[in-house]
Amino acid sequence: MLPAANGATIPPVDWPQPRPAFRVLVESPVDHAFVLDHTVEQRPPLVPEFLLRAASELTPLWEATEAAAARPQPPPFWAFPWVGGQALARFVLDHPSLVAKKRVLDFASGGGLVALAARRAGAAVVTAVDIDRMAIVAAAVNAQANELELDLVLGDVVGSNPNADVILTGDICYEGASAPRIAVWLRVLARDHELVLLGDGGRAFLPDRKLALQARYEVPTTREIESSERREAAVWRVVT
């Protein structure tokens, strides 16, 4: 059991079996086709090194996702390279020694941009994890397009002890219900792991302590996604 930041303990959470990106694509032909049909290939403004499948508007894609599944679905956040994720990806690419030859976890990976940056920067193994099945498929599509290997995990691993040296996460502090639990977990991980970095685009539930600023970026974005054409994003190191 992991000791929590406040001295309590966090119950262990099972770690689902990672699947290589190519296997996710082979096993999910319908979702694979959905991602291709509803997105276009784009280069994220702050990390144009990568080609990513992305959508331009959230609501029509969300409706299409729910229609295809015939039941309520989470918002399709996987279809956008969020400014916090772009900032973190930029930082990792510009500081490759942070991840080179390391085992890296991209928590809440969405379309997998941060994971791809870690792999391109020389990480030995990169595991991307998300709770949204479509995010895992999108990350697999993006890994294939960029000719990079990723391992993918579908599930909620908050509370687990990942088999990684470096933990990265982009734009995860957007929901009041989940952000405090995730923040506590990241602080626990910071105690026992080499490095925990959080990319954040000024989200409402970013913790106000135990974060050390590493870099700030001005990221071009769109009014449809962020109600603005530019947004500041920061990279924080989670400290204990």
Ligand SMILES: C[S@@+](CC[C@H](N)C(=O)[O-])C[C@H]1O[C@@H](n2cnc3c(N)ncnc32)[C@H](O)[C@@H]1O
């Ligand atoms: C705003 S998106 C950020 C995606 C990506 N990191 C980026 O910066 O582009 C948030 C992502 O967090 C995922 N997420 C939310 N809660 C999660 C949890 N408990 N475990 C794993 N992923 C989670 C969502 O499914 C979504 O893909």
